[in-house]
Amino acid sequence: VDVSEIGEFGLIERLSKLLQAGSPPEELITGIGDDAAVWRAGDQYLIATTDSLVAGVHFLPAFARRRDVGWKALAVNVSDIAAMGGDPLFALVTLAVPPQEDAENLDELYRGLDECAREYGVAVIGGDVVSAPVAAVTIALVGRARGQDGNPGLLLRSGARVGDVLAVTGTLGDSAAGLLRMKAGAPADDPLVKSHMRPRPPLEAGKEAAAIGISCAIDISDGLLQDAGHVCRMSSVAAEIDAASLPISEAVRGAFGEQALQLACGGGEDYQLLFAGPRTLMGELGARCPVPLTVIGRITDGPSRVRVLDSAGQELRFQAAGWDHLRAAQPPR
Amino acid sequence: VDVSEIGEFGLIERLSKLLQAGSPPEELITGIGDDAAVWRAGDQYLIATTDSLVAGVHFLPAFARRRDVGWKALAVNVSDIAAMGGDPLFALVTLAVPPQEDAENLDELYRGLDECAREYGVAVIGGDVVSAPVAAVTIALVGRARGQDGNPGLLLRSGARVGDVLAVTGTLGDSAAGLLRMKAGAPADDPLVKSHMRPRPPLEAGKEAAAIGISCAIDISDGLLQDAGHVCRMSSVAAEIDAASLPISEAVRGAFGEQALQLACGGGEDYQLLFAGPRTLMGELGARCPVPLTVIGRITDGPSRVRVLDSAGQELRFQAAGWDHLRAAQPPR
Numbered sequence: 001v002d003v004s005e006i007g008e009f010g011l012i013e014r015l016s017k018l019l020q021a022g023s024p025p026e027e028l029i030t031g032i033g034d035d036a037a038v039w040r041a042g043d044q045y046l047i048a049t050t051d052s053l054v055a056g057v058h059f060l061p062a063f064a065r066r067r068d069v070g071w072k073a074l075a076v077n078v079s080d081i082a083a084m085g086g087d088p089l090f091a092l093v094t095l096a097v098p099p100q101e102d103a104e105n106l107d108e109l110y111r112g113l114d115e116c117a118r119e120y121g122v123a124v125i126g127g128d129v130v131s132a133p134v135a136a137v138t139i140a141l142v143g144r145a146r147g148q149d150g151n152p153g154l155l156l157r158s159g160a161r162v163g164d165v166l167a168v169t170g171t172l173g174d175s176a177a178g179l180l181r182m183k184a185g186a187p188a189d190d191p192l193v194k195s196h197m198r199p200r201p202p203l204e205a206g207k208e209a210a211a212i213g214i215s216c217a218i219d220i221s222d223g224l225l226q227d228a229g230h231v232c233r234m235s236s237v238a239a240e241i242d243a244a245s246l247p248i249s250e251a252v253r254g255a256f257g258e259q260a261l262q263l264a265c266g267g268g269e270d271y272q273l274l275f276a277g278p279r280t281l282m283g284e285l286g287a288r289c290p291v292p293l294t295v296i297g298r299i300t301d302g303p304s305r306v307r308v309l310d311s312a313g314q315e316l317r318f319q320a321a322g323w324d325h326l327r328a329a330q331p332p333r
Numbered sequence: 334v335d336v337s338e339i340g341e342f343g344l345i346e347r348l349s350k351l352l353q354a355g356s357p358p359e360e361l362i363t364g365i366g367d368d369a370a371v372w373r374a375g376d377q378y379l380i381a382t383t384d385s386l387v388a389g390v391h392f393l394p395a396f397a398r399r400r401d402v403g404w405k406a407l408a409v410n411v412s413d414i415a416a417m418g419g420d421p422l423f424a425l426v427t428l429a430v431p432p433q434e435d436a437e438n439l440d441e442l443y444r445g446l447d448e449c450a451r452e453y454g455v456a457v458i459g460g461d462v463v464s465a466p467v468a469a470v471t472i473a474l475v476g477r478a479r480g481q482d483g484n485p486g487l488l489l490r491s492g493a494r495v496g497d498v499l500a501v502t503g504t505l506g507d508s509a510a511g512l513l514r515m516k517a518g519a520p521a522d523d524p525l526v527k528s529h530m531r532p533r534p535p536l537e538a539g540k541e542a543a544a545i546g547i548s549c550a551i552d553i554s555d556g557l558l559q560d561a562g563h564v565c566r567m568s569s570v571a572a573e574i575d576a577a578s579l580p581i582s583e584a585v586r587g588a589f590g591e592q593a594l595q596l597a598c599g600g601g602e603d604y605q606l607l608f609a610g611p612r613t614l615m616g617e618l619g620a621r622c623p624v625p626l627t628v629i630g631r632i633t634d635g636p637s638r639v640r641v642l643d644s645a646g647q648e649l650r651f652q653a654a655g656w657d658h659l660r661a662a663q664p665p666r
Contacts, residue, residue, distance in 0.1 A: 003439065004432035008462050011436065015428075018443040019450065019457050025422070028458060037458035039423060041477075042375040048458065050425040050473055054465045089358070090372060092383040094471050095348070099337035103344065106336065110351040117352065124352050125361060125370035129341050130385045133467050138427050140383055140473030144374075 033234065034157050035083035035219055038145060045145035045152040049080035052138040059197075061135070065188045066105045068197035070112030073137040076221065078120045079201035079271040081143035083219040085155040085210025087203070088143040090125045091117065096132035109137065120203060146210055155209060159216030160235035160276035164299040167282050169202040169272045169291045171249040172224055176267025177256055192251055199271035202291045206273055209285050214277035223268035225306050225318065231276060232304040239276075239306045241265075241297035243316055265308060266318055366567065367490050368416035368552055371478060378478035378485040382413035385471040392530075394468070398521045399438045401530035403445030406470040409554065411453050412534035412604040414476035416552040418488040418543025420536070421476040423458045424450065429465035442470065453536060479543055488542060492549030493568035493609035497632040500615050502535040502605045502624045504582040505557055509600025510589055525584055532604035535624045539606055542618050547610035556601035558639050558651065564609060565637040572639045574598075574630035576649055598641060599651055 003011055016032050024031060029038040029045065036049035053073045055061045074091060081088045093113065097106065117124060122141070147153030178186075178196030186193050201219065209217060216235065218227045224246075228239050243261060252260045275282065276299050286293040308316045336344055349365050357364060362371040362378065369382035386406045388394045407424060414421045426446065430439060450457060455474070480486030511519075511529030519526050534552065542550060549568065551560045557579075561572050576594060585593045608615065609632050619626040641649045 001436050002432065003430050003434050003436050006436055011430075011439070011462050012460075014436065015439060015443045015462075018440060019447050024456055024458075028423070028456060031456070031458045032460070037423065037425070039458070041379060042377045044375045044377075046374060046379070048423065048425055048473070048475060050427050050459065050461050050471075052427055052429065052461055052463045052471070054429065054463055056466070057464045090361070090370065090381065092370070092381055092473050094383050094385050096385065096387065096469065097336050097344075099335065101336050103334050103336050103339055103347065106344070106348060107351060110348045114352050123357055123361060123364070125357075125364045125372070126382060127345075127365070128383050128385055128471075129344050129348075130387055130469075131390045132387045132469065133389070134465065136429065136465065136469075138383075138385070138461075138471045140381070140425050142381060142475070 029152055030154070030156065035080040038084065038152060038154060043148070045147050047081055047084050047086040047143040047145055048140065049077055050138065050140040051076045051080065052136055055135040063182045064197060066108035067112035068188060069137065070109035071116045071198050073139055074113050074116040074122065075199045075201060076271065077139045077141035078116070078122070078203060079199065079219040079221065081141060082201045082203045082206035083155060083217050083273055084145065085153060085206045085217065086143040086145045087207065088120050088122045088141055090142045091122050092140040093124055093127035094138040095127065095129045096134070096136040097129065098133060098135060099131055101135060146207060153210045155206060155217035156215060157218050157231050157234035160231050160237050160299045162237055162299055162301050164216070164276040165279045165282050165295050166228070166239060166241065166297040166299065167275045167293050167295045168220070168247065169205050169289070169293055170270070171247045172220065172270050172272065173252045173260055173263035173267045174249055175199065175269040176263045177252045196269065199269065201271045202273055205285070205289045205291055205293065208288045209275055212281055212284055212288070214275055214281050214285060216276040217273050220270040220272045220274055221268060223266040224274065225265050225308070227274060228306045231274070232306060236304060238300045238302035238304060239297060240300055241306065241308045243308050244311050245294065245296045247292065247294040262318055362485055363487070363489065368413040371417065371485060371487060376481070378480050380414055380417050380419040380476040380478055381473065382410055383471065383473040384409045384413065385469055388468040396515045397530060399441035400445035401521060402470065403442035404449040404531050406472055407446050407449040407455065408532045408534060409604065410472045410474035411449070411455070411536060412532065412552040412554065414474060415534045415536045415539035416488060416550050416606055417478065418486060418539045418550065419476040419478045420540065421453050421455045421474055423475045424455050425473040426457055426460035427471040428460065428462045429467070429469040430462065431466060431468060432464055434468060479540060486543045488539060488550035489548060490551050490564050490567035493564050493570050493632045495570055495632055495634050497549070497609040498612045498615050498628050499561070499572060499574065499630040499632065500608050500626050500628045501553070501580065502538050502622070502626055503603070504580045505553065505603050505605065506581055506585045506593055506596035506600050508532065508602040509596040510585045529602065532602065534604045535606055538618070538622045538624055538626070541621045542608055545614055545617055545621070547608055547614050547618060549609040550606050553603040553605045553607055554601060556599040557607065558598050558641070560607060561639045564607070565639060569637060571633045571635035571637060572630060573633055574639065574641045576641050577644050578627065578629045580625065580627040595651055
């Protein structure tokens with residue numbers, strides 16, 4: 001059976017079951033299934049994640065500036081660390097390059113990567129360069145949770161509780177809108193294109209959330225509905241989202257009209273953070289947070305699914321719940 | 334300029350220079366340039382490395398069993414941790430798969446990966462699955478050095494001193510010989526093919542070496558001469574290797590005759606360890622080591638290069654010093 005029939009999430013589940021390498025070591029706090037893995041190293045809690053960008057799949061070589069690809073390759077990993085409430089520290093960078101690739105392209109990619117590393121305080125400490133038919137950047141990023149001995153102070157997908165409110169940083173849909181504009185020929189400095197190619201994960205918001213005792217977050221990479229669905233499954237809860245409350249930028253509303261809601265719910269790659277937590281803590285986070293924080297819904301009892309409600313409380317339906325790169329019949333991103 | 338003109342090592346040097354993300358954090362002990370990076374995390378010293386296997390470049394899909402590819406993808410990373418004197422702990426696995434790939438192939442790959450994880454006590458704690466035109470496995474592996482506060486107890490490429498002897502574990506050339514046999518149709522259970530596809534890094538030897546105070550090692554991945562060259566450059570020393578002393582298996586001698594020496598010196602992918610250290614310590618290591626250890630030469634003063642000497646003390650010349658995957662005119666491996 002082709003992997004395109006199983007899809008990304010089905011494949012991860014299938015392959016994970018094949019790993020039988022004994023019981024997990026006692027230092028391991030969180031393994032496969034959250035935004036990143038966490039383990040205890042002496043008196044520290046360390047976090048590790050990895051993400052790839054493949055040419056023609058995750059970025060379009062004809063449109064994307066290499067400098068922006070370099071930024072994004074690291075930023076998407078920073079986003080995973082932010083979603084755990086941690087601080088990124090060290091990166092390993094694997095560059096797959098066709099032998100005919102112009103070295104100037106790689107220089108540019110590395111300059112963008114360095115810009116992101118400086119922005120988020122990351123040191124590149126190693127990596128690998130391999131020959132391959134298509135260009136790809138794979139980064140493994142290690143970070144540190146803010147917790148001390150006994151309490152790692154993590155944001156987990158499994159941390160949502162019935163009665164929590166859902167809140168999201170920044171605005172949603174800008175990245176998907178930017179991809180559409182980029183394909184239509186918009187330049188790299190178009191604000192929406194920048195949202196797509198140079199995401200800025202709200203690291204401080206994640207750290208603040210962990211600091212004040214919020215215990216659930218996920219980053220919006222696959223799309224709000226799909227990512228909220230991950231939280232529901234991992235927390236065994238349901239979620240309701242109020243469509244009218246979704247933070248959508250004027251740029252997206254102006255350019256995409258009625259499509260804006262669809263982009264905000266299913267577009268993906270916003271790399272904002274979705275939190276679940278008690279309303280009072282969320283108010284506190286909103287006051288401390290250096291980025292806008294908007295309450296968009298609530299966690300309820302019931303089967304693990306996400307419903308988007310209009311202002312009359314009626315459920316809205318969407319074409320696609322989000323991205324799954326392996327499934328057939330999806331456009332390259 | 335094409336990257337094929339610059340080569341793997343030139344490209345790594347070029348790109349590393351573009352990273353200007355401030356001064357390295359004080360926790361960093363060893364960054365780019367050794368087998369793996371090392372940093373201090375509280376009272377522990379942690380080690381991280383990453384390595385990729387790309388279909389058609391690092392393995393030949395038509396010949397290589399997927400289960401063996403899975404084993405090797407992890408084993409080559411274990412080798413890097415072994416070369417630092419550490420213990421592997423946690424792996425992040427990134428799988429790039431064409432959408433048309435048969436999921437059974439990936440199952441097999443994961444079974445082999447799991448076998449290696451069990452053998453070396455590694456827990457897979459996360460990863461990523463991405464769509465790509467060709468299959469590739471990229472693993473990031475975190476390990477721990479045996480040292481305690483104040484003394485990490487590492488094996489470094491820069492740790493060789495004039496007067497040290499050079500010693501190597503196991504035998505050399507089996508892997509390159511196995512690749513030749515595999516291409517000629519030898520089955521997966523041919524002993525030399527197994528040496529190529531299922532390398533067994535001598536983890537205990539690395540840990541023992543660090544424990545008794547040896548301070549220099551590298552793993553034989555690019556080929557003995559090239560890897561010894563890395564040690565010479567990083568330690569600012571020269572090396573002499575006695576051709577007659579090189580440990581070459583009867584299988585390689587029998588099947589490859591005069592070519593055996595060339596395979597042992599330049600073949601690569603043996604994933605044995607090359608140590609440099611005082612003769613007395615090397616004797617002690619040989620006695621404690623669960624794998625054969627052979628003294629093959631010495632570290633001398635002079636410009637950083639490696640000379641292979643025949644029994645009369647005359648220098649021998651070889652066609653190629655080792656592998657550089659990015660350079661043009663090299664066969665796929």
